Amino acid sequence: MCGRYVVARATADLVSIFDVQDVGDGLPDPAWNIKPTNRVPVILESAKGEDEVIRRLEAGRWSLTPSYSKELKTKFATFNARSETAAEKATFRGSVKSKRAILPADFYYEWHTEGKTKTPYAIHSPNDELLAFAGLYTWWPDKSLPEDDWNYWTLTATILTRTAVGEVSQLHDRTPVTLPPSFWDEWLDAGQEGDQTLVDSAVAAATPVAEALEFHQVAPLKGDGPELLKPISS
Template sequence: MCGRYVIARAVGDLVSMFDVMAAGDNLPDPAWNIKPTNRVPVVLESAKGEDEPVRRLEAGRWSLTPSYSKELNMKFATFNARSETAAEKATFRGSVKSKRAILPADAYFEWKTEGKTKTPYAIHSPNDEILAFAGLYTWWPDKSLPEDHEDYWTLTATILTRAAVGDVSQLHDRTPVTLPPSFWDEWLDADQDGDQTLVDAAVAAATPVAEALEFYKVGPLKGDGPELVEPLNS
């Protein structure tokens, strides 16, 4: 699973890295202790009133809410979606088909439990390269507001997870689907209808990235700042 993560890159860096053509307003600042329902940067491709889909960087709410839901807050956790079943679950299957995204990260946190002690670890790529979490998104309408209200639509997103492989399996049996750059275009392609075959292909493409992930012990995750990803020596 992935319940906390870090994205410390500036907006301009993300725009360049992901070949973004349009950046939304009010994008979130760098953060080192992102939690479900927090605002996060989301890379997606959407026409959004234009003739052709455009790659965009938007601010989204980390926890997917399907458009048919009457409430923004779901009764069950939707910040992660299991890759094995996402294409068949009512909450996610529409997004698998046509609303796929990437949620950039510098690292994510996982806890190792030994007895009653839970120790946090920061998980990252070997060269501290960007982690591109395969995600899904929706635009949720707040029907209590007029359709022309600026808050009528809320972008919501989830991170796909898979069975852990490599060393990180020592910490947890699940890990995010971490896409390599070679698969970004295919995953984001708004003209391609997605299905379980595409999700499985994403998981396969992500395997070498997942197998290479490294981790180290960190201190308690309190507050929000770069000190949270400093290695704990003891």
């Protein structure tokens, strides 16, 4: 799973890395202790009005709320979605079809549990290259507001997870789907109708990235800053 993560790069860096054409408002500052429902950077491809499809960087709420939900807060946790079943679950299948995203990260955290003891670890690529989590998104309408209200639409997003492989499987049995750059365009392609086959292809493409992930133990997560990534002895 992925319950906390880090985005340490500035908006300009994300724009350059992902060839973003349009940058939305209210993007969050770099953060080292991102939690579910926090605002996070979300890369997606869509059209604005009658315009052609472009790649956009938007601020989204990390926990997907389907558009049919009456409330923004969901009954069950939706910050992660299992890749094996995302295409069949009512909450996620519409997004698999036409609203796929990438959520960038520099690190993510996982807790290894032994008995009642949970030990946090920071997980990253071998060269600290950016991680691109395969995600899904929706625009949730707050129907208590008039449609022309600035807050009527809320972008919400989730991170797809898979069975853990490689060294990180020692920590937890699930891990995010970490897309390589060669699969970014295919995953984001708004003109491609997504299904379970596409999700499975994303998982397969992500396997080499997942197998290469490294990690180190960190102190309990308190506050928000780069010091949270400091390695400590086990």
